Amino acid sequence: xxxxxxxxxxxxxxxxxxxxxxxxxxxxxxxxxxxxxxPLEALLHRSGEIAIWTLGAVLSLTPLRVLFPGAQIVAALNxxxxxxxxxxxxxxxxxxxxxxxxEGGWEGLQRSLSKPFIWYGLVGLSILVILxxxxxxFSIRKLxxxxxxxxxxxxxxxxxxxxxxxxxxxxxxxxIARWLLFPLAALQVARVTKMLLRKPVRISAFxxxxxxxxxxxxxxxxxxxxxxRAMNNTPQGNRVNAC
Amino acid sequence: MRRREFLRLLGFGVAVTAVxxxxxxxxxxxxxxxxxxxxxxxxxTPEDLVTSYNNFYEWGTSKDQPxxxxxxxxxxxxWTIEIAGLxxxxxxxxxxxxxxxxxxxERRNYRHRCVEAWxxxxxxxxxxxxxxxxxxxxxxxxxxVKFISFLDPANCPAQRAxxxxxxxxEGLTLAEASNELxxxxxxxxxxxxxxxxxxxxxxxxxxxxxxKSAKSLVKIEFVAEQPPTTWNVILPNEYGFYAxxxxxxxxxxxxxxxxxxxxxxxxxxxxxxxxxxxxxxxxSHLYAGMDLRKNF
Numbered sequence: 001x002x003x004x005x006x007x008x009x010x011x012x013x014x015x016x017x018x019x020x021x022x023x024x025x026x027x028x029x030x031x032x033x034x035x036x037x038x039p040l041e042a043l044l045h046r047s048g049e050i051a052i053w054t055l056g057a058v059l060s061l062t063p064l065r066v067l068f069p070g071a072q073i074v075a076a077l078n079x080x081x082x083x084x085x086x087x088x089x090x091x092x093x094x095x096x097x098x099x100x101x102x103e104g105g106w107e108g109l110q111r112s113l114s115k116p117f118i119w120y121g122l123v124g125l126s127i128l129v130i131l132x133x134x135x136x137x138f139s140i141r142k143l144x145x146x147x148x149x150x151x152x153x154x155x156x157x158x159x160x161x162x163x164x165x166x167x168x169x170x171x172x173x174x175x176i177a178r179w180l181l182f183p184l185a186a187l188q189v190a191r192v193t194k195m196l197l198r199k200p201v202r203i204s205a206f207x208x209x210x211x212x213x214x215x216x217x218x219x220x221x222x223x224x225x226x227x228x229r230a231m232n233n234t235p236q237g238n239r240v241n242a243c
Numbered sequence: 244m245r246r247r248e249f250l251r252l253l254g255f256g257v258a259v260t261a262v263x264x265x266x267x268x269x270x271x272x273x274x275x276x277x278x279x280x281x282x283x284x285x286x287x288t289p290e291d292l293v294t295s296y297n298n299f300y301e302w303g304t305s306k307d308q309p310x311x312x313x314x315x316x317x318x319x320x321x322w323t324i325e326i327a328g329l330x331x332x333x334x335x336x337x338x339x340x341x342x343x344x345x346x347x348x349e350r351r352n353y354r355h356r357c358v359e360a361w362x363x364x365x366x367x368x369x370x371x372x373x374x375x376x377x378x379x380x381x382x383x384x385x386x387x388v389k390f391i392s393f394l395d396p397a398n399c400p401a402q403r404a405x406x407x408x409x410x411x412x413e414g415l416t417l418a419e420a421s422n423e424l425x426x427x428x429x430x431x432x433x434x435x436x437x438x439x440x441x442x443x444x445x446x447x448x449x450x451x452x453x454x455k456s457a458k459s460l461v462k463i464e465f466v467a468e469q470p471p472t473t474w475n476v477i478l479p480n481e482y483g484f485y486a487x488x489x490x491x492x493x494x495x496x497x498x499x500x501x502x503x504x505x506x507x508x509x510x511x512x513x514x515x516x517x518x519x520x521x522x523x524x525x526x527s528h529l530y531a532g533m534d535l536r537k538n539f
Binding site: 036037039041101102103104111112114115116117168169170171173175 | 500506
């Protein structure tokens, strides 16, 4: 378990998985010629699927943290939320590039823009781009912790749009979307229920704590994993990130 | 010359005798191309792509699955097909017998346009559907033809999982079915149909989107009313009964103005889609006065 936690918390392991997964499913098959009869379509679908799964992964981290505050492996995985979130955006952009190529350039792209199906994806991806662009200490400082957090809650809107985009992409089947939607929804329900079951007294304490830690995050501008550790040391610290 | 002909005949005879008990369908090859349907100057889609990129949901929802899934012991030899409904001469017979009754097979190169905006050009082997209709002699009440694919949940995983209302069912008006282009394919590239392409007998309606061309048929029925058809039942706003290839009527999720040619590279782009998939001359009279936007 300890080794597992160490691997889960390892930056190298996380990056190899995120980048290596892309190389294995998108880059190597291009050169090996194993993408089948419609290779660009294969790239289009694969990049989209990786993007949506990656987004699902990052969105499961916070609820898991709230539900299992003591679990070291969850805390370890939470170290990678920024990397995972940014890579969801990068894979989304690859997906968009494949779409432009598939449509054969500008004219085809324009035609595709008349479809709501494309807009669900495009708006969702635009949100991811904004969030990825502000996923750095500079933006947190500039915007202020509260604003930054509010902005990054747009991730839920992006997720809703993108999961819907994925769901209607299939011809009457939505295997991937349901495997994302139901677990994510269940995690959120469990997380909200847990938070609601907490005593009101502790909620006010929680609010103070939010302010306290938020200030601390801004002033110290430590890297995300050390700030996470700092939060872990405060009694309700784990809830600060719970959004 | 004579000697060569004699040898060829001899060879053919030997081949026929050798395969006769197993499959008459195989023996109907080699066939020759019908010169009316050569599609001069059009490049055929390579055989390995035609047989590895298939929408055949009975064998999985991704295009590469049917080639694998439909070839795990699924038997399509000694296949019987039923001709039924409002006709003077209903019957149930082996596909091989049917081929003999209609006088053998011919080859036609047809454009194939999928509703998903990709296309191929395929050399089919088979016979005009009209020949089967003449054999069946539909009565005057018959207005539509219903095509029913196989139902075999025991050997077919997707049919057990029940993702679509099986069996796959399609339909044409009797006038459409009697059109010279409507074709029953029993082969592809001069060989019997591969399982993933709808062995041993399938419909080919080249001026309509691919989903109209039902595969692995077990029954062709003459009916009075428009039959419910699989994709139209599942998603009526996306897949119409007529499903004529039409660049001016979009799918709700994508444009139908252009299509990706299977076999092109990463940067090949798309080519313009033709009205009725290029078969306007042969079929447009079937839809005279009809609002194709409404009857999509």
